[in-house]
Amino acid sequence: MTEQVLSPQGQQCLQALMRVWFEFERQLGRVPLLQRLERGQFSKADYSVTAELAPAGDRRLTLDQPLRLEFRP
Amino acid sequence: MSVFITSSGHFLPGPPISNAEMEPLLGLVHGKPSRLKRRILQSNGIHTRHYAIDANHNTTISNAGMAAGAAEHCLKDSFLGKRQIKMLSAATSQGDIVLPGFGSMLQAELGLSDIELHSSHGICSSSMMALKAAFTNLLAGEQPNALVVASELTSRLFKASRYEAAGSALDFNAEFLRWMLSDGAGALLLEAQPRGRCFRIDWLRSFSHTDAYPVCMSVGYPGDNPQNRSWQDYATYAEAEAAGALLIRQDVRLLENIVKLGVDGYLRLISEGRVQPAKVDHVLCHYSSHYFRGKIFDMMQRAGVGIAEHKWYSNLYSRGNTGCASIFIMLDEFRRSQHYQNGDTILCMVPESGRFNNAYMQLTVVEA
Structure with missing residues (x-):
């Protein structure tokens, strides 16, 4: 942040966006894979694709806990 | 009541x-x-x-x-x-x-x-x-x-x-x-009743974020601890001490999170209508270090919810950082030495870095 937002609407928007960003960071912090990376507990097993894939042939990479973002203006 | x-x-x-x-x-x-x-x-x-x-x-x-x-x-x-x-x-x-x-x-x-x-x-x-x-x-x-x-x-x-x-x-x-x-x-x-000039507690709220952040300040873990071993997991306390598990530690790399989490709670309270920045007359914030005071103040200011610098009171510099006792020691010295009037609003903030629990309280000066 290098510029200060001066209009009331702009400030309200900035405050809401700050909270969204802080919540997004917390959501990331709740992802087990990222927690293991952050805490130096990332192991060879974490490289295994099967450990992180959804069952029944779903090839999309999933995380133990899905990311959810809520925006409350 | x-x-x-x-x-x-x-x-x-x-x-x-x-x-x-x-x-x-x-x-x-x-x-x-x-x-x-x-x-x-x-x-x-x-x-x-x-x-x-x-x-x-x-x-x-x-x-x-x-x-x-x-x-x-x-x-x-x-x-x-x-x-x-x-x-x-x-x-x-x-x-x-x-x-x-x-x-x-x-x-x-x-x-x-x-x-x-x-x-x-x-x-x-x-x-x-x-x-x-x-x-x-x-x-x-x-x-x-x-x-x-x-x-x-x-x-x-x-x-x-x-x-x-x-x-x-x-x-x-x-x-x-x-x-x-x-x-x-x-x-x-x-x-439960006012006596003389005193402070009414309007509300007290805290927001804890331990599910999203690792331990930032601790006693009981050794420095390098991939196995999550605590001081009680060693065969003897002497072994735990030799491993550095009885030292008090701060993960300085994580410490900066205290600023945004402190401001996050403040913004939540504003959106709930509990805090009205323009109506706050005194701020007592237990920041652990002068370094963080500037960071918190700056982020609040840029978000348009700053509180004028002259309203901030702290005795950190002369009394030291006494952990959980700080906010009470600060409030006591404020009560005894500072100028305030009936109806004044006092906002107390305690952003904790242990594993990021932030507490806030609003007081109003009243007279029985």
Whole structure:
């Protein structure tokens, strides 16, 4: 942040966006894979694709806990 | 029903200790002066603090003894005697003994009879949790009054011999708090009725984020700890100490999170309508270091929810960072030394870095 937002609407928007960003960071912090990376507990097993894939042939990479973002203006 | 802070007190052991006097008192680790001390002291801005140990590393007063001193000071200025106290709610990060709870030891030290007891264990925000327990107890009509006491005696962890027992290498995270924390106790008396000029507690809220962040400040883990081994997992306490698991540590890499999480809680309270920045007359924020004051202030200012600098009060620089006791010691000194008027709003903030629990409280000055 290098510029200060001066209009009331702009400030309200900035405050809401700050909270969204802080919540997004917390959501990331709740992802087990990222927690293991952050805490130096990332192991060879974490490289295994099967450990992180959804069952029944779903090839999309999933995380133990899905990311959810809520925006409350 | 409202709850009022009708008295307060503090206890700071021994004389003020200057920056130059710190290391001779705590001791040279392996006979060498610290290379980090100057940098950390410059950053935290603390000029003097108090210790409950002397230069020979004898404990001059126990943690429970300091807490009792603050409680006595609080009661001396109050309308109540010890026999009228109905609840004791106590907080510390580390009591003199592991068990029983700190509140039990403090009750005995104070000689209070037949009270309801609560012990709050944690780091800086544990005093606010103890205060919340007492506040809600009074709000529920369970008790007419409560003595809330917070006390810290961390200097015992900072003796040179502690670091020497943990081996030759002294890492930054283990040394950091040696130049940050010191000893002291604060106490507040809560009553369900106002007396003279006092502070009404409008609300007290906290937001904890331990599910999203790792441990940032701890006693019980060794420095390098991929197996999540705690001090109790070693065969002997001597092994735990040799592994550095009994040192107090701060993960400095994570510490910056305190700024945004502190502001996040403040923004939440604004959106809930609890805080109206323009109506706040005084801010008492327990920032652990002057470095963070600027960061918190700047982020609030840029978000358009800043509070004018002249409204901020802190005695961190002269009384030191006394962990959970800080906010009570600050409020006590504010009450005794600062100018305020009936109707003034006081916002108290305690952002805790232990594992990121942030507590906030709003007070209003009233007169019975």
